[in-house]
Amino acid sequence: MTQNEDETYSEAELEAGRLLFAAPWEFQTSVTDMAKLPPINANEIAFAGRSNVGKSSLINALTGRKGLARTSSTPGRTQMLNFFVSDGTPVSIVDMPGYGYAQAPKDLVDAWTELVFSYLRGRPSLRRVFLLIDSRHGIKKNDLETMALLDKAAVVYQVVLTKSDKIKPPALKKLIAETKAQLLKRVAAYPEIIATSSEKNLGVDELKAEIARISTL
Numbered sequence: 001m002t003q004n005e006d007e008t009y010s011e012a013e014l015e016a017g018r019l020l021f022a023a024p025w026e027f028q029t030s031v032t033d034m035a036k037l038p039p040i041n042a043n044e045i046a047f048a049g050r051s052n053v054g055k056s057s058l059i060n061a062l063t064g065r066k067g068l069a070r071t072s073s074t075p076g077r078t079q080m081l082n083f084f085v086s087d088g089t090p091v092s093i094v095d096m097p098g099y100g101y102a103q104a105p106k107d108l109v110d111a112w113t114e115l116v117f118s119y120l121r122g123r124p125s126l127r128r129v130f131l132l133i134d135s136r137h138g139i140k141k142n143d144l145e146t147m148a149l150l151d152k153a154a155v156v157y158q159v160v161l162t163k164s165d166k167i168k169p170p171a172l173k174k175l176i177a178e179t180k181a182q183l184l185k186r187v188a189a190y191p192e193i194i195a196t197s198s199e200k201n202l203g204v205d206e207l208k209a210e211i212a213r214i215s216t217l
Ligand SMILES: Nc1nc2c(ncn2[C@@H]2O[C@H](COP(=O)(O)OP(=O)(O)OP(=O)(O)O)[C@@H](O)[C@H]2O)c(=O)[nH]1
Pocket: 049, 050, 051, 052, 053, 054, 055, 056, 057, 058, 070, 071, 072, 073, 074, 075, 076, 077, 078, 079, 096, 097, 098, 099, 162, 163, 164, 165, 166, 196, 197, 198, 199, 200
């Protein structure tokens, strides 16, 4: 079943995506400091977005391991860069702290933001940033700041809508069209949007296919 009408993936690509995630994925390392990043030996794909948008949940949905990335209904769960790998797979997945969590102490927020932005700006192996946007809220001011940074650093980012189970199909369709229009003038934005629900496993196969594509870049 798909809610992504463009049907941009062939059956072979969907199969390649399923295969990539049929292998066991595991936690590699957590990093709080750019100096401690693991050595580069794979393409990296990062999940970025506002706090609580569903980054860690989507990584769990992809890997089929519910507790792999820690999730919480309280914003601010992920506080480090967490790397996930799968043996023999040429791509690592990076779960990031969220931004825009106003309730956390300012120095903590500053430290997370600095870490996230330094990584996004300066990691040569970073092939794609999935910029997660909550389907109920759309693009917010701090998402625009992240996009501006990625445009400047020339790091390709792709919007992934999350929690699509929370809105009705016509509203989702409208949001996809509006979001696409907003991305048109952004130099590093990848033009296709993937709508997902980790809860209902929607759009997850498309995301797997996209990651399989990226892993061969
Ligand atoms: N309904 C619904 N809820 C979801 C979905 N994905 C995540 N959630 C919920 O959203 C909350 C936050 O999820 P996380 O995956 O921890 O979000 P995060 O972006 O990693 O948050 P931080 O690590 O704090 O930045 C949890 O209560 C999840 O159960 C989804 O597809 N549908």
